[in-house]
Amino acid sequence: MSDLDTSLFVARDRNWHPKAFTPDYKTSVARSPRQALISIPASVSETTGPDFSHLKFGEHDNDLLLNFNNGGLPIGERIIVSGRVLDQYGKPIPNTLVEMWQANAGGRYRHKNDRYVAPLDPNFGGVGRALTDRDGNYMFRTIKPGPYPWRNGPNDWRPAHIHFSISGPSISTRLITQLYFEGDPLIPLCPIVKTIANPEAVQTLVARLDMGNANPMDCLAYRFDIVLRGQRQTHFENR
Numbered sequence: 001m002s003d004l005d006t007s008l009f010v011a012r013d014r015n016w017h018p019k020a021f022t023p024d025y026k027t028s029v030a031r032s033p034r035q036a037l038i039s040i041p042a043s044v045s046e047t048t049g050p051d052f053s054h055l056k057f058g059e060h061d062n063d064l065l066l067n068f069n070n071g072g073l074p075i076g077e078r079i080i081v082s083g084r085v086l087d088q089y090g091k092p093i094p095n096t097l098v099e100m101w102q103a104n105a106g107g108r109y110r111h112k113n114d115r116y117v118a119p120l121d122p123n124f125g126g127v128g129r130a131l132t133d134r135d136g137n138y139m140f141r142t143i144k145p146g147p148y149p150w151r152n153g154p155n156d157w158r159p160a161h162i163h164f165s166i167s168g169p170s171i172s173t174r175l176i177t178q179l180y181f182e183g184d185p186l187i188p189l190c191p192i193v194k195t196i197a198n199p200e201a202v203q204t205l206v207a208r209l210d211m212g213n214a215n216p217m218d219c220l221a222y223r224f225d226i227v228l229r230g231q232r233q234t235h236f237e238n239r
Contacts, residue, residue, distance in 0.1 A: 068125030076105025092136025107148030
């Protein structure tokens with residue numbers, strides 16, 4: 001159970017997040033609501049728990065270089081992604097579940113509906129999970145994903161990205177979002193990113209190069225801090 005006082009939650013800034021109906025992002029047309037949204041008071045089950053502190057983890061759950069090993073290491077640029085999960089007041093969220101999934105170095109997901117021509121990597125599954133420590137820290141070791149084309153426009157490409165699901169202290173704080181990489185020229189061209197009107201909001205989705213956390217002669221590192229609620233919440237995935 002969480003001891004977080006939910007009465008202190010700061011309301012979401014609707015101007016910070018994108019509109020549900022954004023025609024240039026074509027799949028939002030069918031998914032967007034046709035009627036005005038209704039505010040429903042949160043129940044106790046939505047504002048307390050679940051408690052992940054006793055969740056059992058495998059040895060390599062947060063190491064995507066090893067958790068799908070079939071006799072070799074995955075192909076691609078080895079990276080570390082780490083950061084902190086925080087509430088809207090900058091306080092760390094301990095013992096919360098952070099899950100991630102991504103394409104491989106060629107830009108292909110290990111999913112039956114992914115028909116991109118890039119090959120699958122027999123040693124890369126593309127999924128991981130971690131539990132934040134007492135200070136809200138999490139860490140993954142993985143391969144930098146590749147960009148890939150998608151059927152939105154005649155030549156639209158997704159920037160390299162990693163999907164994140166962060167549970168937070170309660171169901172009402174759960175966040176699903178995406179991480180992009182600093183300096184990627186595809187970020188400002190992406191129709192999904194362009195649904196975000198505020199440039200500062202876009203920057204909450206960009207992981208920064210973190211040389212202080214890199215492993216010399218092994219892998220670079222990127223830092224991605226996540227804010228779960230409030231006026232400057234990390235932008236959620238527009239789905």
